[in-house]
Amino acid sequence: MGKRIKPKIIIGSWVFLGVIGILFITLGLSSFMYNLVMTNSHTNFKMFFTITGILLVLISVKISIRSIINAVKNNKPNGNIGKEELNKMIYKDRMLSKGPKIVAIGGGTGLSILLRGLKEYTSNITAIVTVADDGGGSGILREDLGMLPPGDIRSCILALANTEPTMEKILQYRFKEGSLKGQNFGNLFIAAMNEIYGSFELAIKETSNVLAVTGKVLPMTLDDVTLYAVLENGDIVAGESNIPLKNKEASSKIDRIYMKPEITYPLAEAVEAVKEADIIVLGPGSLYTSVIPNLLVNDMSDYICESNATKVYIPNVMTQPGETDDYTVFDHVEAILKHGCKDLLDYIIVNVEKIPEETLEKYKEDGSKPVILTEEDEKKLKKLNIKVIKDNLIEVKKDYIRHDSLKASEIIFNLSKEKQR
CATH class of the missing domain: 3.40.50.10680 (CofD-like domains)
Known part of the structure; x- marks a missing residue:
């Protein structure tokens, strides 16, 4: 991916955004009450600084929290996360979003x-x-439930998913005995989502959300x-x-x-x-x-x-x-x-x-x-x-x-x- 830049700070650019917000609030609140009481000549100007500053701080906090959540969700680490590890995770998440x-x-x-x-x-x-598949387990679900075949969709969702190895093994599991012999659990999961949401498109989106998919998978x-x-x-x-x-x-x-x-x-x-x-x-x-x-x-x-x-x-x-x-x-x-x-x-x-x-x-x-x-x-x-x-x-x-x-x-x-x- 070319030369990597070593991340030096966990929350980078949005910290700067937060600092600017605080500066605006400071400018807005300085002698604000005095001017509000004594004269209204500068009130609108100072109120603009105050409101803008508050909005910038809120945006900064929202972005930083979202980035941390995304980084943790997409990497699914086990145990405690060190500052350096979290830093790298967030940095990777931000770099990939610019890809x-x-x-x-x-x-x-x-x-x-x-x-x-x-x-x-x-x-x-x-x-x-x-979604032209009509063979195997997908073909059976297509015929029995009148849904689109989930097999290829499932494989692509799992390829882009950020999930635990155990969860992937479960979703890739193929039954070996009984009436479900030959069926893939992941296909059945998508079939269930299709029944719940009444739409194959929504079923794919919700399955992707559950498995923290990178990007989108569309039929x-x-x-x-x-x-x-x-x-x-x-x-x-x-x-x-x-x-x-x-x-x-x-x-x-x-x-x-x-x-x-x-x-x-x-x-x-x-x-x-x-x-x-x-x-x-x-x-x-x-x-x-x-x-x-x-x-x-x-x-x-x-x-x-x-x-x-x-x-x-x-x-x-x-x-x-x-x-x-x-x-x-x-x-x-x-x-x-x-x-x-x-x-x-x-x-x-x-x-x-x-x-x-x-x-x-x-x-x-x-x-x-x-x-x-x-x-x-x-x-x-x-x-x-x-x-x-x-x-x-x-x-x-x-x-x-x-x-x-x-x-x-x-x-x-x-x-x-x-x-x-």
Whole structure:
């Protein structure tokens, strides 16, 4: 995040505001009673100083208390807090609040991993998350309760949450027996909030408040949508969970995807965030079932294209069987532009780190392989005026290949600094 300035005082600038307030009160009250009794010529002037001073002190106290509460809430420390530790917590909270406005668009594991890195650089994050999921526990809740699928939303909320490890384990817990077998407790929690507040949007906001989320998590739309894929052989596959399965059976690539109903609306908050963003990030995540569905919501693609933000795409590190088989980097970009607009992207962040062979073996069994950036890809991207950022971006945990969220987030943060110059 660049060179850090060592914080020297706990409450910095608002102390100065409080001092100014006290000075104003002093000026206002000096000989105030005398002038009030003897003459009214200066009363209005002195009353102005007094009232202004009181207001400044109140604002100073309010800001300082809010900052301390936010710092403690967001860090959830155990035991007593030392002055130096509290100082650092408040300083970090203030620095993050001044970070770039980042809108991250996608869904699934890829987006949630990125969000964990982004919150170390800024608290001005808006995650716009797909709600086209119709499989697994989310699909069951969607069918039984008539609510939007909570799975991807839950993952992103937890990624941005500042909560105890035990609480996160509880919300990530998946039941192994009984009628709830396969259900995730976090999904059930959101379902309960949805019942309580009678609105999926409110349920997400209140869940975010309970878990002290950094930034905002928003569904791509509040409409109940179904995803369809048109394959190159002419077949049409209905349902997000069916697309990779049926596509793999047909051995035919995806030509395009669309949603029903055809008229869907983005949230006003999502549109506002896109318009005000410094950086808009697409991905990482499943190309056709997590990233592109967000572009299909009415006018969302146009809002992104018209935004003054820097637009960045992060393709997956590995191909996804039944969805992006044999896709190179450019194939991913081409699909994005096909469903969006030709000027949708400014940058693409690509992994060039070699993946250990022993790790790749597991993926090869499933038909997955690394997404390659070829020389031809680079030439095509250059013609489209899309700049390529290449770096070592992988992290392997328990034989699973993921993006290094901190490394990717650092690149995104540096792009925002370049924009501000």
